[in-house]
Amino acid sequence: MNAATLPLPTLRWRRPLPGFGLSLGLGLAWLSLVVLLPLAALTIKAAGLGAEGWLRAIQDPRVQASLKLSFSAAFFAAVFASVVGALVAWVIVRYRFPGRRLLDALVDLPFALPTAVAGIALTAIYSANGWVGRWLEPMGLKIAYAPAGIVIALIFIGLPFAVRTVQPVLEALGREQEEAAASLGASRFTTLRRVVLPELLPALLTGFSLAFARGLGEYGSVIFIAGNLPYKTEIAPLLITIRLEEYDYNGAIAIAALLLAASFVCLLAINAIPSLFAHERRERGRD
Template identity: 60%
Template structure:
């Protein structure tokens, strides 16, 4: 009886009230707006939905948005891990400055980021002019979109992986080395399994941010039909044409595709965490 009483006292009071507020808040902020997107799309009819999302321009924007977002998230996962590793494991001049600059895409207005990237990678910019000498054009092409998505997604990977690296004990690596493991074997069998859930989380966050990015991409993309138009731009175009059901149709496809991919990534993350727990 005493044990049961202690268990009940250990639970914070107000659970039902807190849960009620949580559900109401979640419904107002997330569920109701997302439901409105699906309802508005359904109001236009199935034929209009198919016509809106299957036009050549829209399909090309889907390929660019999702393809560039996947590539950018993958690149950020690799280089974000390297950057987080350098910040955690090494001490070098300017380390705190580099650590602060990582958060710059968080604080920088997206329009400012887009203008800055365009100025650098345009044919007359610092980097763009050097690339133009070799016949390479970066700005106003899909390459420019990819660079913008890498820029805005890198902090998500670094800030997700960095705390995990800080919690990993160096003694684990030293123990693996004392047992004869090489550096690659130590990384593969000791470090990578512990970092995998954080890497998947960082990948998912970077991808989710990249798919919906508009401000920093719109300037450097050039918005050339069938070449460098992103899906958010097509939504804006539909809204300017007062085709609200068409805009919500494109948004529905983006929402569904993003949800499926994030669900797969979260499932892999949970599976990886369970596997690490069983090994531990």
């Protein structure tokens, strides 16, 4: 038997990471230490309050005012961020112009910028002596130290979520369907309503959910521009800090648990939206 007829050694493909069991164990260990254990501790503490403790904490008018402000501001900011984010994503994907790459990079700026810096900058712009506020306040439009300033701060931190969820869908969509609709005589509005929006709707809802969940727990960019007036511009995350400083741990736990539950519902919605739309498309295909 010569060298040419010798069987080649069997090469075993090796994964760059260790086996499934070890990788899964390490991943779950770190996830438990960083995420699951703190959330479990908060859930256990909240469950230990009992119905009476919950009612006592939630029926406080100051708590109700802060929760109402946080939820309403996060909702309106998420709606606005979803609409504007879709427009920004459309411009970045569909057009080529000088500064396009810079605009694409600026979308991620709120992710990299410390939220406290963003809050200070927004306050400097929209305060009574700021660049924009000095022109708006004489007309009766108060932004800084008002609910409107809170909404603007939440739009600032929520806009990247809306852009980055819609952008890959637009890139994958291409222009073939739009050109086909135009060749069949469809108007621009009909093409937008019947062709583009149905494809973007899951991404729009996902971006809205992400922006809403982020807005509920936002702290740094809001406290500077809000003014933090009880019953008027005091957000729920700030009230948690105040309750802790007052040694009212039950009150802080109750507010934190409500925000956690709302964020968990948003997380479930984010994961359920693609499945629901995929199921609907399958049903339409069968029909």
